[in-house]
Amino acid sequence: MSDEAPPPPERARRLPRAVRERQILDAAVQVFARHGYHAASMDEISEVAGVSKPMIYTYLGAKEDLFxxxxxxxxxxxxxxxxxxxxxxxxxxxxxxxxxxxxxxxxxxxxxxxxxxxxxxxxxxxxxxxxxxxxxxxxxxxxxxxxxxxxxxxxxxxxxxxxxxxxxxxxxxxxxxxxxxxxxxxxxxxxxxxxxxxxxxxxxxxxxxxxxxxxxxxx
Amino acid sequence: MSDEAPPPPERARRLPRAVRERQILDAAVQVFARHGYHAASMDEISEVAGVSKPMIYTYLGAKEDLFxxxxxxxxxxxxxxxxxxxxxxxxxxxxxxxxxxxxxxxxxxxxxxxxxxxxxxxxxxxxxxxxxxxxxxxxxxxxxxxxxxxxxxxxxxxxxxxxxxxxxxxxxxxxxxxxxxxxxxxxxxxxxxxxxxxxxxxxxxxxxxxxxxxxxxxx
Structure with a gap:
């Protein structure tokens, strides 16, 4: 808790849920448009969004719900x-x-x-x-x-x-x-x-x- | 084989394969149009066509092929x-x-x-x-x-x-x-x-x- 403590890295920072959901949806639209629904993978959506897969499932559900x-x-x-x-x-x-x-x-x-x-x-x-x-x-x-x-x-x-x-x-x-x-x-x-x-x-x-x-x- | 033998009933008569296939396709189009692909059943198609299910599978394949x-x-x-x-x-x-x-x-x-x-x-x-x-x-x-x-x-x-x-x-x-x-x-x-x-x-x-x-x- 000293003044010199570095700020937490971007990825780990706690963002409001609405912001996270927008990030996930933006990434999902991009990946679905690129590969089509069936070929799109949750791994790639997670990577593009910079949000873990479990968090995606918790916030927006499985692939079908997300789509x-x-x-x-x-x-x-x-x-x-x-x-x-x-x-x-x-x-x-x-x-x-x-x-x-x-x-x-x-x-x-x-x-x-x-x-x-x-x-x-x-x-x-x-x-x-x-x-x-x-x-x-x-x-x-x-x-x-x-x-x-x-x-x-x-x-x-x-x-x-x-x-x-x-x-x-x-x-x-x-x-x-x-x-x-x-x-x-x-x-x-x-x-x-x-x-x-x-x-x-x-x-x-x-x-x-x-x-x-x-x-x-x-x- | 006497002259008095009745003709075989319509359903049992051996029809050329092309005729059977047309009957099946006609029935399938009707049933798919009525219920949609997912809700359509092979049982109903078989009934409307007057052709047994095994014969449909043999001639035209499973539901996806048929569609x-x-x-x-x-x-x-x-x-x-x-x-x-x-x-x-x-x-x-x-x-x-x-x-x-x-x-x-x-x-x-x-x-x-x-x-x-x-x-x-x-x-x-x-x-x-x-x-x-x-x-x-x-x-x-x-x-x-x-x-x-x-x-x-x-x-x-x-x-x-x-x-x-x-x-x-x-x-x-x-x-x-x-x-x-x-x-x-x-x-x-x-x-x-x-x-x-x-x-x-x-x-x-x-x-x-x-x-x-x-x-x-x-x-």
Missing amino acids: GKCVQREANRLLEAVQAGVQPELPPDMQLWHGLRSFYRFVGEYRESWTVLHRQALTVGGTFAAEITDMRMRAIELVAALVVAAGTRKGLGEQAEFSGTGLSAALVGAAESLADWALDHPEISDGVLASWLMNLVWLGFNDLVEGQVWKPSDA | GKCVQREANRLLEAVQAGVQPELPPDMQLWHGLRSFYRFVGEYRESWTVLHRQALTVGGTFAAEITDMRMRAIELVAALVVAAGTRKGLGEQAEFSGTGLSAALVGAAESLADWALDHPEISDGVLASWLMNLVWLGFNDLVEGQVWKPSDA
Whole structure:
């Protein structure tokens, strides 16, 4: 207890449980994204986190629980990031634009999150896949509200209401699939990705509500 | 061996192996679609197929092999159905239109196939998910060829080449996601589903190659 006693080494210092849990989850997302759920080892997660295996089991449970907590945390982070980007006072197309940019910014910055959410969670299956399905449903409802709002602005409330969820399901599928593609093309910025989708989908929708429709040429 | 001997009962008659295998696969797709991979039982498949369990194991293997063979067969049937619908002498938009209609007709007629391919195979994971990823890649390449062809017709070959696979990934994601939505809305016809996508995506793409673009209103 003299003044000269050295401070305890970093690893041995008692950190608050919340900090430890964050370290473990950060490490787990990294390792799961790199190797996939089945090949990922608790040894490597323990090493990357700098937290002993028994402590991981005590704090967050076995591999399956740990993966579940990763999926949950990353899904919430993603939804929060997208919602933070949307400015509800703007017109629907600008809301969608900002939402898409936030989405692609998140995917670009947190590639490992998206890998765990989209590539891993679905392929591991079971309750994880169910969690992703829930997240998708929430995203589709969010977009459907924008589509209906846009249709209503143009006096096409009923028509927009009718096809709104179908079109939104299509848009969310397009956004996810493009995000997956973007993982392999990190040189494309979030602005470019978002504007591709806006151009494809929003201009198409605009034409549609203006009464301009594509028709098969033999009809 | 007298003329009066009754014919052997249907179940006991010796059928060619190919016929038996088809019966088993038909039954398996039905049972997997109904209960999901994990909850599906070989007993029920045997009962629905009218083929004994030992014979199923001999012909097509255990549950995992059987599921793999279902995924493979249904993936091939789907791709064949879509390719049969495409008429390569037509302009790119008409090719896409016919391809999409064939796709939605298949999903509407063979709901169980699509359920096994899209909802089950991904959530079971492992090699099945890899098979689906392969099928998606083939679909994206097919669509990319159409997008590039359309861009080239308008003298925009290079630009279309650049963004072609990204846009096609978006389109395939939109088509899958809408098919999934359509499973819960059987009252919407394949023509309506296909024209929603054409209107959304093709008109949007057309605007894009005509130089008409969506821009954020604050830019």
